Structures are given as structure tokens and as C-alpha cells.
Amino acid sequence: MTHHAKEIKDNFGELEGREVNIAGRAMQMRQMGGITFIDIQDKSGKIQSLIRNNELDERSLLVLTNSSIGDNLGVRGIVMKSKRGEISVGAREITMLSKTLRTLPNKWQGLTDTEARYRYRHLDLMMNQEVLKTFEIRSKFMRHVRDTLDSRGAIEVETPILQDVYGGAKAKPFKTTYHTLDDKQMFLRISDELYLKRLIIGGAERVYEVSKDFRNEDADTTHNPEFTQIEYYEAYSDYETFMGMMEEMMRSFALNTFGTLKIEYQGEIVDFTPPFARMYWVDELRRIIGVDISSLSDEEAAKINDSEQLGLKHPDPYHVADTLFDKYLKGKTMQPTFVLDFPAYMCPLTKIKRGNPLRAERFELYVGRMEVANSYSELTDPVYQRKMFEDQERERKKGDEEAPPFDEEFLDAMEYGMPPTAGIGISIDRPTMVFSNQTSIKEVILFPPMKSLPPDGS
């Protein structure tokens, strides 16, 4: 193969009359007796090959008569235009690269059934070439985050996905067993945070990991039980550093990838021009509903749950505050927005805000009304950290299944002294949704989880 379809179309002037080799899948075929037109599709697009029987050798003729839509064909021929002006490859030789045993979806409706598209992603990619574009964007975004962090002198690391003690987030874990160690109970990680912090304690200073995390929860249009984020920790920095980093990272990605800072998402223009909006959400909520959520007792939280009709099963301060945000403020975050200054009780791993002990030094970046990054000045005080773990342990016992267990090993490491550090988790899935204008996370995950079909095919 010497050329992709798009190269030939883009450089027709230079290539006209020259011999090329193309390869790809036959997507359409128009046979007129002594002449056949086959549209060959490669990853760059489609190009027509024009085949005159009397210009083929015997072997190619045999291939032609036995070929059908869906076959992978190689065509050697001359770049030319057909009588109707279509840029074509005038075939001299045709090779069967692989024969399809199944028929492709029809040529103009294609494959539209959502279930079939996700289950048979190979067919989706064949029939809907724009799908690949989405995953190219995803790849580029990941590359861009890595480049950004590499340029700060960070090293990429890998930490355990199978963990004894899960932590670093609030979520129900997947449970699993390790037979070799006496059927020991282990968990798929919900976060890699606590391991990365141990590296910071050890002196690594700047580390990140591309982390597939697993949370045993329902899927919807913005959540998948396994998802990808890049967590990054930087010693001797605080969360302010990362606001600047995120602004620059999102700005340069939009500009490099799309040549503009204004991206269309769901009919609205999302503008990545820094500085991004800053929403001090506790203050904002107080303005809207007259309640200061920065300190809430369990009783007050329960009262708000009723008066605001939140309908929470466990109306503890954390969930009440979180739900109030969703109800009143999330809708205002279509544009890139830093949501700032969380109540301290929502952030068991975060440093208390300097000058205000009720707030934590934490921001979440929202784009397209979705959280795409979560960052804070890390809590480094082992005594206070122990207290936060104890609080969580109490929540657990009260029935909060999402509260992570006490992590004595992590505390042990922290007691050696952890330098002031900023941490951030950058989502991969959701920014990809924004940049590829998708409303479902399944559109940015190649193989979204599907229930298994019964063996009889019903």
C-alpha cells in the first residue's frame, strides 16, 4: 500500500497518471458488464477504483468475479478521473486480501441500532467512519494531558489496580478474590490517589498515572462503571497552580486540535478562552436559598432534605450539599467553570483553606455541565488525616456504603512527613464527549459494558 484514499484525493494534481497501491474494504460495487466501479474504504475515507476487464490480467479477473462488498481488496493502478469527474484508481491488478464470510449492513442506512453499534464495534467502525474520529480525539486528548505533565518534569507510574484497601474516593468497589493468597478479598481500585501520595512522600515530587478506575455503580449517560482519569501530584504546589495549568491545557488542546477556542457542544458554543469562570459555590448557594452549607449538622441536613425536597435516603451533610449543587448550580456550568471552595467536611483528603477552617482548598472544573477535573491542595497532616478516616469509619457504620475503609498503611506513610502537594484528577471520558460533541459516555468508550446475551441468542 502506497497511498491512503484521502492522500490521493488531496494531491490529485501531483499524482494524476502515476501508479499507486491502495488497500481497504470494498464498500460499494457497481458492475456494468465489462467495467466495474468499487469504492475502497481505508481509515482516511473512500476512493473509487475503476476496473476495466480488458485491462486486467487473468488472476485479477478471477479475483474480481469472486469479490463482493465487504472484502478487503488491494488495487494497483493509475490515478485518474472517470468520465463523470470522480477521482479514481484505474486498476491494473486486484488482490484479494481477505474475504468476508458475512454480509455488511446496507449501504445507505448503515448500522444505526445503538445496541448493535456497541456490541459489534467493528461493524460500527466500518459503517460509521466518524466514530473513529471520536476515538482519535480521545487519543489526542490523552496524549495532550501526558505532554502537559511531562513538560512539567513528571514521571508516569503504574500502581496496583488490585488493592487490599481501596480509597481515595467515595464509591462502592468491585470485589474480587485472589486464590493464591488463601482466597484473600481484594478490590478493584476506585482511585489511585493514596498510592501516588506515597510516592510523593518518598520524594518523587511529580508523578502521574493514567488510571482506569472501577466503581460499582449504575451506568448512565455520564457515568460508566470503569472510567479513565489521569491523576497527577505535584509537591510544593497548591490547587491555584492547577487552575492555571488546566486553563492552559484546555486552551491549547482546543486550539491545536480544532484551530479555535470556541467549540460547539449540543448547540451551544463552549469558549475555552482563559480565564475560566470561578464559582464560589457555597456563597452562591447561600445567595440562592439562604442556607450556609459550610457547616451543617446531621439534623440541619435532614431538615434541608425535606424543605428542598431532595428525597435523599441518607440525608447527611455531604449528600445534601452535593445534591443542592446539582439542583441549583450544575446547570450553569456549560462554559469552563472552576467550582471553588468546598465545605471541609466534603473533603477528607484535602487541606483546610488558609484563613477559613470551614472550607477546603479544592476546585472542580466543569465543562458542558459535567465535572471534568477535581483538584485540591492535599491534606498532609497525619493527625488530622487520622481524624478524617475515623469520621468516615463512623459514616460507614451508619450505612454509607460509599465511605472508604480506614487505611492504616497510608497513614503510616504520611506520618513520615508529606510535603505540601497539589493533586488533580483529570477525566478523559467527559472532555472527549465535549470535544466530539457526544451526549453519551458510551460514544467515547469503544466497548461499553453490555449485559450478556443468553446462549440461545434470544
Place this chain on the structure above:
RNA sequence: GGGCCCGUAGCUCAGUUCGGUAGAGCAUCUGGCUUUUAACCAGGUGGUCGUGGGUUCGAUUCCCACUGGGCCCGCCA
């Protein structure tokens, strides 16, 4: 977990109102055609109508259960 909608040929869809063992286009196969682009013309192949049960002389159609999917709501990024 709750609500609504959906599952008929490889694909995209009719048909089900009011029960009488299935249709179209594309694909595939055969024949014709040397500049088509949803090529065209003629003919053929292809279906346990998601699965199981019930009602009935008879069920793709009506009833029940199950299963898979989509959307909305509730909860987590």
C-alpha cells in the same frame, strides 16, 4: 431501583388496529449491460416474527413472565 418506549431476513423498516402460520429496499446468488456513484433490467435464495408460558380450532398479532436495548428520573466523576 422507578417510569415510558422498543426487539420481525445480514442491515434499514412495513405488517399487529379488528388473531387465519410473513412483506419491501439494500446485501447475497444467476443472467444482461465497457464511465457508474443509492447505477439499471430480469429471476432466485434467505425468517423457530427476542425467549418461555397462557387464552384459542388457530398467536408475529391478545394476556402473563422473563430477557436484551434506548430515553427520562433517583445515586456516584
